[in-house]
Amino acid sequence: MEQFLGFAIPGIPYGCTYALFAVGLILTYQATGVFNFAFAAQAYTSAFIFSILTLNEHWPVWLAFFVSVVLLAPAIGLAFDYFLFRRIPNTNSMAKVVTGISLLVGIPSLLTVIFTNQPFYNVPSILFNPNDVYFHLFGLQDVPINGIFLSTVIVTAVVLVAMVVLMRYTSLGLKMRGAVESRRLVQLDGINADRVVASAWAISSLLAGLAGVLLAPQFAQLQPENYITLMVTAIAAAAWGVLRSMPTAALVAIGLGIVELTAEGYLPTGGILYDSVLPVLPMIVLVAALLFVPGMRSLDDTKDPLASVDPPTPPTAAASRAPTMDKIIRVAFYVLLVAFAVSMLTWMPRTWEGVFNQGIAFSVIFLSITLITGMGGQLSLAQATLAGIGAFTAGQLASHFGLSLLVGGIVGAALAAGVAVILALVSLRLKGLGLALMTLAAALVFDQAVFSRTAVNGGQSGLTLKSKWAGLGIFNPNGHALFVVGVAVLVVVTLAILQIRKGTIGHYLGAMRGSETAAAGIGINLTWQRVMIFALSGAVAGIGGTIYSLFQTNVNANSFNAELSLVFVVVVVTTGVSTVEGAIQAGIGLTVIEQLVTYLPGRFGGNSLVFVLFAFGALTYASHPEGVLEFQKRTWTTRFDRLFFTKGSPPGLAAARDGGPSPGTALPATGVGPHE
Amino acid sequence: MSEVPGVVPDPSSGSIRGRTPTGLLGDPAPLLMVRGVSKYFGGIQAVREVTFVVERGECVGLVGPNGAGKTTLFNCICGQLRAESGAVEFAGIDLGRMPTYKRARLGIGRTYQRIEVFPDMTVREHLLVAEQARRGEGRLWKDLCNLSRPSSDERGRVEDVLELIGITDIAGTPVSALGLGLCRLVELGRALVGEPQLLMADEPSSGLDVHETAELATVLRTLQKERGMAVLLVEHDLGMVGECVDRTIVMDLGQVIAEGTFDEVMGDPEVRHAYLGTTT
Missing domain, CATH: 1.10.3470 (ABC transporter involved in vitamin B12 uptake, BtuC)
Known part of the structure; x- marks a missing residue:
């Protein structure tokens, strides 16, 4: 006693x-x-x-x-x-x-x-x-x-x-x-x-x-x-x-x-x-x-009786610009993309090539947040964990069976998708805060009970990868081959997400974000859609985790812990969680800013300054749920639109160009506030 | 409670489970059969042993004072709430524990007392997504291969419904830019686009002016006559109810207190008591 x-x-x-x-x-x-x-x-x-x-x-x-x-x-x-x-x-x-x-x-x-x-x-x-x-x-x-x-x-x-x-x-x-x-x-x-x-x-x-x-x-x-x-x-x-x-x-x-x-x-x-x-x-x-x-x-479940006086989410910049301007921006985007690729493969300093390679890996992981949060409307605080599952699976398969990391990455993505599906099934009745807490708990469980075990993480310094497991000459963080593979993965994932978004599933997810009650009422299987978006998000995170570990030439538990899951959400929300370009800008932006901060004296706080920049950027989520960058893009798009393309007409109303009432046509009284 | 034709026997007299879904085979079984449905919220009995039927092509009004349990009953029929007891049968099929989305695909369309729209979508997208969902579309591989674009048939049906309820001119407008009355019409269009056999409309005239309400009543009548669609209408605007319905069911404190033609139930002292608190 x-x-x-x-x-x-x-x-x-x-x-x-x-x-x-x-x-x-x-x-x-x-x-x-x-x-x-x-x-x-x-x-x-x-x-x-x-x-x-x-x-x-x-x-x-x-x-x-x-x-x-x-x-x-x-x-x-x-x-x-x-x-x-x-x-x-x-x-x-x-x-x-x-x-x-x-x-x-x-x-x-x-x-x-x-x-x-x-x-x-x-x-x-x-x-x-x-x-x-x-x-x-x-x-x-x-x-x-x-x-x-x-x-x-x-x-x-x-x-x-x-x-x-x-x-x-x-x-x-x-x-x-x-x-x-x-x-x-x-x-x-x-x-x-x-x-x-x-x-x-x-x-x-x-x-x-x-x-x-x-x-x-x-x-x-x-x-x-x-x-x-x-x-x-x-x-x-x-x-x-x-x-x-x-x-x-x-x-x-x-x-x-x-x-x-x-x-x-x-x-x-x-x-x-x-x-x-x-x-x-x-x-x-x-x-x-x-x-x-x-x-x-x-x-x-609480519904503010006066919620209807809140303004609606504004349209994205891409949806609100004039067709001519849209065409110019698209052409400029492709020109810049080609210029970037050529620079990476020719004159780009190796240090910066590594920075962009890391950014591309992050971008893939962040696209998983676009899927689950931007499209699915579900807040997951376990995306770094899912990336870690992909990375550790690929690393362990390579270590034990000599399996190529790229093949192992696909297996890892499948395993991450499986874990995400279990998470989705366990939390079927949860949403919003409840789901955030459930995913946070899952991330912490993996931190403490899975990733911390030597059998998984390969010891204190992590699982060191070997070049023979990678192939294709990609085992070089600052190399061209990793860039090509990273970009290929990023393009495939991006195109897949864009296709899903404009397809039936994208519309179903849009309906669920608006009203789950009505979505079920028109025949949408909410459970299936939710499980599917979790699975897709898990798979993308798993793939991203493997690419990131290739960049690091190491799989380390600290690279995929729960705290990073929180940081990832904050970073993507800052740039724009509802668009694929938001995730890519977040990935590249994070690594570029990290690199730029290294040029500052140490008293500026190093990486802490990066976290501060993104964290305080994310604080604008309340007023700009589309993301700070997306907000700025829309603002500048509207200005250019007014200046060069649609002189005299009200800006932005994509609906007007989409078969809706022409500019100047009075819409019914709404009681809705301004978009900006 | 008034004695009326069409009321099914007491639920204890025989189970409807195990019946052949003859409705789908041409049997003149009622389209919707609600038998002894009860729903509790904690200690509050929101719906008590409610029993009624809706025949094919019939328009039935479900009226009663606030708190009578009408919307709760709607939710039990649609599967958004699970009844503690009783059974709901649609076209001869026992809905049992069937989830909401499957009930919708069977042919039950619904509008809501509190507006439920998808703010990110335009009016036309609302109807398109409903059209695809009702038929269980939505395969990942189709989306990835760009094969899930709406067919011309689907687009045609959507345009028909837009025209029917008179909202073609705002088809490209995001619903977040619409007022309450137009949102109600969007909800109605979304419910109609799958050509349901039964339309359950929960206070559809709420937020509409007198003119719009009259137009809505005409649309409902047209749907009933031309498409043979049954309508179960919850409505506080008794003028509209009188104009639309073939039969009226009155609920109070969770139970059915009267059933019959509109004029019959309005003359019922129990109904007057429920609405006015007096029998005189």
């Missing part, structure tokens, strides 16, 4: 840290309708500033706490609300998730860019000294109660009670619950909904800051990954509370902490349970909640 308590009781403070995060996530979701993926980044920000002020500037702890938590944390929340989430329609769950992920990726990178990559160790505690043992529970020597235990348990209890009282028994809580349904509708009742929601953001952000600073002393070194890992477990707990019940979430969180520590104590180290199952326990709990808690399937 003493041994059991010795394992289980230390799990309580771990559970409380999960609970603190879970309560914060639920508060934000309950009060604002946003599942705040950026919560971990907010916590890290406060902890980071607190560490600078205490460790570098030697401020007193209370003053550093006041600045980093009481002042800064709510200010960040208010900025989130004012500049971002206030502008996203309630019903646009995709935009809310993407914005949160962008902040999660972008904020830690921004801190690195601003303050450079400073390591912080032994961050001071705001309450009790973490190293002091205050007493032994039940008088047992194996159950010491130290400062970390006391701090987390006390703060969690106080926060939980305060938040439950706020939401259930106060007028502000009632208004928050009303505003989450429809901010605009509540305003019609005379409530200043903006102020109510801003209050919610300030309080939840204060909670994030408090959690960040409170937990900082627990980590040997302060790193954003610490908080992201914590958040994943907290999400699992929050899911069992259906993102509504704080007490349930807190109980599940504490239970998880106890089970983790107890299992860790009893399980033999080095066994499969210890190595592969224990690390994914929170993901298993999350998947179970998504599958078996009915409320998690209907998270996005």
